[in-house]
Amino acid sequence: MAVPSIVLGVAIAFAGRFLMNLAAFWLLDVRGVVTLYVVVSTVFSGLIIPVHWFPGWLGTVADCTPFPSILQAPVDVIQGRVQGAQVAQTLLLQVGWLLVTMLAGRVVLARATAKLVVQGG
Template identity: 65%
Template sequence: MRAYLELARAGFGRYSTYRMASVAGALTNTIFGVVKASIVLAAIASAGGAIAGYDAQQGATYSWLCQALVATVGLFGWRELADRIRTGDVAVDLARPLDLQLSGLAADLGRGAYMLLPRGLPPLIVGFVFFPVGLPHEVQPYLLAAVSIPLAVAVSYACRFMVNLVAFWLLDVRGALTLYVVASNVLSGLIVPVAWFPGWMGAIAAATPFPSMLQAPVDVLSGRVRGWDAVGTVAIQAAWLAGTLLLGRVVLARATRKLVVQGG
């Protein structure tokens, strides 16, 4: 356990080194937040003041919480493991006394912990100043969010881990990674809330772990789901985490047993 805690600390320290990148990322998130919130508010206004239960304040809150959490959750892809598989360096990782999947998860949780403030707080402040953002006044949403956000990061990592494992079978994983990024961005609720999806698309989203990566923590933190509904949302996230981690272990076991690492 101590080794995994050190890996989480290393993940935090690794990304905290690139401070100017954090500033640039926060600025980018803020600019896109202004664009996104403006579009969402315009859509709500043109629909008569509400869409699928989202009024202007809920729409603005959703938009800015998405921008605050998107870097923390890590929705825009990651291919470090795929590159190590392609070069053969993953053989060194597999020879280490630590579990490949869990060590990567620990490091990614450290990354997410760092991203939460420098990449998430500035956009949220801008949203509060210039848009009708509103957060709950009760304690429960924040307590549940303290569980929901790490679960979202972990589910995102577990899915990215599996996509990277495709490199055991494919020489070039750019196509698979691109498809994953598109699917995760749409079905997680990053583009528009999942509640705005037509019925058939909402059913597809519900059958995937993607809403647990962003829509779930946004709903919990904004207070859109409360009480036992919020607890149920967090429980669904935990179930998806268990399922994706288990599936990742099955895929990893099959890959390392049946295939030769590219490069040696």
């Protein structure tokens, strides 16, 4: 079950980056938004410190974001930290976050292309 979790994690990461880069439709320079996204996703995905080590309130905040589904969830599945029905719950959570981020990206892209203004030229 590790491979589907890894694939879902990569897909969620792509969808999140796509969503953040859509800010370029409204901003002249998107680097600040993307940098903030990278910092927040690095912390909340468990790349620096495992999400399980966060204090209670910070763990709750992290669980309300898609970031643990990018890295911490696949690592938990690979290491066997989650087993049995918990693996199915983890995969369903990842699928849910993938759907949410993809749908949000689609909605933002539709709104952006409806009001596209080309700068310069």
